[in-house]
Amino acid sequence: MKNYRTGRSGRIVLWLVSMLSSAAVMAQSHDAHVELVVSQQLSLSDVIAAAIEYAPEALLKEAHGEQARAYSNLAKGLTPGQATWQASYLADDWTDGQGVSETELGLEMSLWRFNERRLTSELSESHERRTEAFDGFLRWLAAGRVRTAVAAVAAAELELEREQALSENLTEIRQTVGQLVAAGELAELELLRIEAELFEQQIAVLNANAAVVVAHREYQVITGLDAIPAFIEEELGEERETVPSTHPLLLLLASEFDIASRDSKRLAVSSLNRSTVNVGVRREQAGAMLPHNDTIGFGVTIPLGGKRQSRPIVADARAAATRVEVELHSTKRELERQLHEAEHELSVNTEARKISEARLVLAERRVEMALTAFDEAEIDLEQVLRIRAQLVEVARAHDSLFKEQQALIAQYNQAVGEVP
Secondary structure, three states: OOOOOOOHHHHHHHHHHHHHHHHHHHHHHHHOOOOOEEEOOOOHHHHHHHHHHHOHHHHHHHHHHHHHHHHHHHHHOOOOOOOEEEEEEEEOOOOOOOOOEEEEEEEEEEOOOOOHHHHHHHHHHHHHHHHHHHHHHHHHHHHHHHHHHHHHHHHHHHHHHHHHHHHHHHHHHHHHHHHHHHOOOOOHHHHHHHHHHHHHHHHHHHHHHHHHHHHHHHHHHHHOOOEEEOOOOOOOOOOOOOOOOOOHHHHHHHHHHHHHHHHHHHHHHHOOOOOEEEEEEEEEEOOOOOOEEEEEEEEEEOOOOOHHHHHHHHHHHHHHHHHHHHHHHHHHHHHHHHHHHHHHHHHHHHHHHHHHHHHHHHHHHHHHHHHHHHHOOOOOHHHHHHHHHHHHHHHHHHHHHHHHHHHHHHHHHHHHOOOO
């Protein structure tokens, strides 16, 4: 019985076949993806407007408007609450039947406490300002999401372009090696080796293409659009030492604090038992043979004390206002931290990109020289692949710095509240 053993060359061939099968499966899955259409007419502002429509926070806009209208209508009302209609009827029909009866009808209305109507009107104005501030906040929020999505698409497409260029470069090396193998100047094992490198590079291309698919899908989910504006590198906004008070997020939180503060003042008045006034008529009949008497009544109720019962409600409202104020200050500090962090990292990134650009030019030149030396049999394939590996490392590091720069610019512009 013969013992068949698979040689090294055979194992490489089997591995290549396996890689090729995996690549085919991945390619088929990508074929179903519909790529985004690059539009020269579509602006970033248009994309943000579309993202606002798809933002789940947009549902709050109508709710905020309804709150403002509700408090405005309350402040315009004659009374701070509903009027109460009262009716009573007393008769001896089911007792001694002497025809004695008493009928009473009345209307009771609560009264505004001192300054309560004014405080309610001011609260409605605060809600209206919050509604206006929310529009700016929603656009700022959508702008951040669009910035992230567009930058992700650009970064993924840049990575795909880089991997395709590296694949083309390796294909040229493969052609040179193939010619040398055909001429008998190199062993076939060297060709198998370079083909293995080529398949690995093709897998890198497929992975980069998969990242493009994910970035496109995320963009579509956020914007609902099948088109994307022609990519333009986002420019750094106006340099600032601190976050402006007109920042959309700070304006929204300031309006939230204003609402909570005014609400606590209103509750300090409205939570107390309120005075009421009642007007009514009464008809009395002392017997079946006697005439009835009609009277008109007027009454006022004035509560005494009651602050003990209202104090917890007021305390809770003031605590809620304090929490919003703390959130406002904390958010401002966080935005300023992001601003200064992005500013510092951008300066470092700028210097690093200058060095990386020089390294990339040098690495590309070394690869060209290595290919020329390989054609002239001055170096072997091992050295060529090692020099090319250095180019791959430098190129990917350079692309990474570019992606980081775009992310930092977006972070800076978001921190200062810049909206396209």
